Amino acid sequence: MYERSGRRVEALRDVDLAVQTGELVSIVGPSGCGKTTLLFSVAGFIRPTQGELLVEGQPVSGPGSDRGVVFQSFALFKWLTVQQNVEFGPKMRGLPAPSRRERAEQLLALVGLTRFRDRYPYELSGGMQQRAAIARALANDPDILLMDEPFGSLDAQSREMMQEELLRIWQASGKTILFVTHSVDEAIYLSSRVVVFTSRPGRIKHVLDVPLPASRFDYHIRTSAEFIRAKQSILDMVREETLKQYEEEMS
Amino acid sequence: MDRWRSLGLSVAALAAAVLVWLVVTEGRFVSDKILPSPRAIVEELVALARDGYVGTPLHSHLVASLLRTFLGFVCAALLAVPMGLAIGYSPVLYALISPFFSVLRPMPAIAFIPLVILWFGIGEFSKVLLIFFTSFLYITLNAAAGVKAVPIDLIRAARSLGVNERQLFFHVILPESLPYVFTGLKIGAAVSWAVVVAAELVAAQRGLGYIIMDGATFFRITDVYVGILLIGVIGFGIERTLSAIERRLVHWAGR
Numbered sequence: 019m020y021e022r023s024g025r026r027v028e029a030l031r032d033v034d035l036a037v038q039t040g041e042l043v044s045i046v047g048p049s050g051c052g053k054t055t056l057l058f059s060v061a062g063f064i065r066p067t068q069g070e071l072l073v074e075g076q077p078v079s080g081p082g083s084d085r086g087v088v089f090q091s092f093a094l095f096k097w098l099t100v101q102q103n104v105e106f107g108p109k110m111r112g113l114p115a116p117s118r119r120e121r122a123e124q125l126l127a128l129v130g131l132t133r134f135r136d137r138y139p140y141e142l143s144g145g146m147q148q149r150a151a152i153a154r155a156l157a158n159d160p161d162i163l164l165m166d167e168p169f170g171s172l173d174a175q176s177r178e179m180m181q182e183e184l185l186r187i188w189q190a191s192g193k194t195i196l197f198v199t200h201s202v203d204e205a206i207y208l209s210s211r212v213v214v215f216t217s218r219p220g221r222i223k224h225v226l227d228v229p230l231p232a233s234r235f236d237y238h239i240r241t242s243a244e245f246i247r248a249k250q251s252i253l254d255m256v257r258e259e260t261l262k263q264y265e266e267e268m269s
Numbered sequence: 270m271d272r273w274r275s276l277g278l279s280v281a282a283l284a285a286a287v288l289v290w291l292v293v294t295e296g297r298f299v300s301d302k303i304l305p306s307p308r309a310i311v312e313e314l315v316a317l318a319r320d321g322y323v324g325t326p327l328h329s330h331l332v333a334s335l336l337r338t339f340l341g342f343v344c345a346a347l348l349a350v351p352m353g354l355a356i357g358y359s360p361v362l363y364a365l366i367s368p369f370f371s372v373l374r375p376m377p378a379i380a381f382i383p384l385v386i387l388w389f390g391i392g393e394f395s396k397v398l399l400i401f402f403t404s405f406l407y408i409t410l411n412a413a414a415g416v417k418a419v420p421i422d423l424i425r426a427a428r429s430l431g432v433n434e435r436q437l438f439f440h441v442i443l444p445e446s447l448p449y450v451f452t453g454l455k456i457g458a459a460v461s462w463a464v465v466v467a468a469e470l471v472a473a474q475r476g477l478g479y480i481i482m483d484g485a486t487f488f489r490i491t492d493v494y495v496g497i498l499l500i501g502v503i504g505f506g507i508e509r510t511l512s513a514i515e516r517r518l519v520h521w522a523g524r
Contacts, residue, residue: 063425083431093422096521097444107430110440140524151426158431 030055030066031219039161042188042195044205046252047215047223048260053198054166056220060196061087061164074161083107086155090167092147094139100150101126101135107158118157125153128187145176149183156191163195170200178237181207185234202252206230207240212248214255217263223255305491310498313491322480322492331499333475334465337393341400342461349405349457350450353412358442363413370410378403378460379467391472396465403464404457411456415449416442448522451515458511462504477503 030052037043045053058064059071062081071078073085081087094103101122108118126132129149139147148168155163168184169177181204188195188208199205205212206228214224229244239245287307293299294306301309317327356362378399389395419442427441469478477496484492515522 058425061425061429063428081425081428083429085429087426087429089422089426091420091422093420093426095423095441095444096524097447097519106427106440110427110433110436111431138521140521154426154430 030059031221033069033220033222035213035222035225037162037194037196039194040192041211042197042209043211043213044197044199044209045213045215046199046202046205046256047220048217048256048263049200050263051215051217051259052220053215057164057166057196057198060162061085083111083158084160085162085164086158086160088148088151088155088163088165088168090170092139092144092151094147094151094154096139099136099138100131100142100153103139103150104135104153104157106154111158121157121159122153125156128156128190129153129183143176144172145180148172148180152184152187156187156193161194163193165195165197167199168197169204177204182235182237184208202249202256203240206245206248206252207234212252214252215259217259217266223259226252302488302490305494309491310494314495314498317492317495323483325475330476330480331503333473333479334469334477335503337396337468337476338400338458338461338465341397341465342404342458344397345401345403345405345457345461346408346454349408349453350412353409353450353453354416354443354446356409357413357416357446358438367413370406374406374410378464382468382471386472396468396473399468400461400464404461407460408450408453408457411453412446412450415446415453418449419445448519451511451519451522455508455511455515458507459504462500462507466500 033056035043035056045056047053055064059066060073060078062078062085095106098106101119104122104125105118108121109115113121122135123132126135129152131146131149131153134142134146139150142150152163152168169180172180184195185208197205197208202212209228210232212226212228213222214226215221216223226248228248230239230242230248290304290307294301294304295308305313321327322330356366381399381402385395385399389398423441423445424437427437432440465476466478466481469476470482473479473482477500481493481496484490484496
């Protein structure tokens with residue numbers, strides 16, 4: 019439960035989820051089911067009124083640089099260049115200039131933006147802006163990367179490219195990633211586990227172990243039989259919850 | 270429409286207006302006591318630049334108006350920007366101060382001219398105070414609006430990158446609000462320039478407003494028009510200058 023404009027909203031109920039280090043877990047569910055609420059609670063933006071939230075064994079007490087966040091809106095600092103954006107976190111935390119520059123250069127290379135490091139965000143495409151935001155979120159070397167529909171505002175082609183890119187970054191960095199998305203395809207393609215939420219108040223309806231090999235760079239995997247089967251079962255669950263929510267709203 | 274075509278059309282429209290003006294005045298369709306011809310105005314401007322207006326050089330009048338505006342505007346900006354940012358940042362300050370602004374904003378500065386003269390006389394201070402007051406309102410309100418418009422995602426992103434409260438304000442909220450601050454400064458400068466003339470209409474021995482008022486009193490209609498045109502041209506110049514600075518300083522605005 020959390021408070022919004024003075025009104026108490028029960029967004030989540032009985033959510034019990036443990037994410038392993040180095041795992042990429044996706045959360046899907048109908049709109050307004052509280053999946054972003056869960057993500058933002060882990061980020062420390064929202065304080066749950068009940069329950070316990072532990073990151074690396076420590077209770078979450080607010081936002082912190084041990085958890086990097088990537089937003090759908092990119093949320094880049096428009097007055098800073100790409101490199102300055104990536105260096106922002108280390109700079110605020112007092113890292114000396116040479117080491118944060120070195121760190122930024124590694125990350126820019128990782129996300130493929132080395133050539134664009136002196137550009138401003140508005141000079142880049144949406145996909146490139148999101149790469150910059152991912153690099154920025156990784157700059158503090160967080161334990162966890164929290165991603166809230168990061169590719170939701172990209173066109174279909176850039177979206178698929180960015181998914182492959184994210185898999186590569188994930189494998190290269192070894193980060194734990196919690197990934198919220200509307201897209202069932204995206205969830206299956208990226209994750210080792212997909213968590214399906216019920217309609218509000220969000221509960222965990224099902225956790226699906228994705229039956230795909232760890233290496234997924236062949237994009238034909240998106241049309242393989244296992245993929246389709248997993249997609250079918252998740253779509254059924256999401257649809258069931260969406261209909262439930264619909265009926266509740268209409269009654 | 271491309272930029273040159275648009276510029277061409279604007280120039281053509283302006284030229285057409287001047288042409289109509291020329292025909293109407295030079296053809297004696299209206300009396301030059303009501304509307305002097307552009308030619309007469311240019312000649313008068315040259316004469317004023319050479320001989321001054323009633324014994325005072327033209328540039329002294331210009332400097333008098335510009336200095337008042339500059340003084341009032343700069344003092345206002347120095348106070349209003351921090352104040353606006355603070356109001357936008359602190360809900361408590363906002364609740365305390367915004368009602369005053371809501372009441373003051375619809376009151377035109379010229380309505381205060383008699384009062385200000387009553388309190389502070391007809392000296393320089395009164396005029397500068399009027400300008401200060403007017404631009405202060407606009408700059409404060411825009412700066413406050415800028416802080417309030419900072420997207421929550423941006424603040425959250427900064428927090429999870431490890432900023433403290435002071436860093437959040439100076440490294441995120443302040444730069445993100447700058448485009449709004451600049452809009453406020455532009456509006457503030459424009460209204461300051463308008464108000465200086467109004468203040469000089471009432472009480473001044475110098476300034477463009479004085480030329481207009483004095484010209485009208487002694488029926489030197491061409492001087493009135495010269496004064497008005499100079500106000501327009503200088504106002505346009507101020508706006509352009511600030512816009513140019515804005516494009517350099519907040520290049521990301523609106524993108």
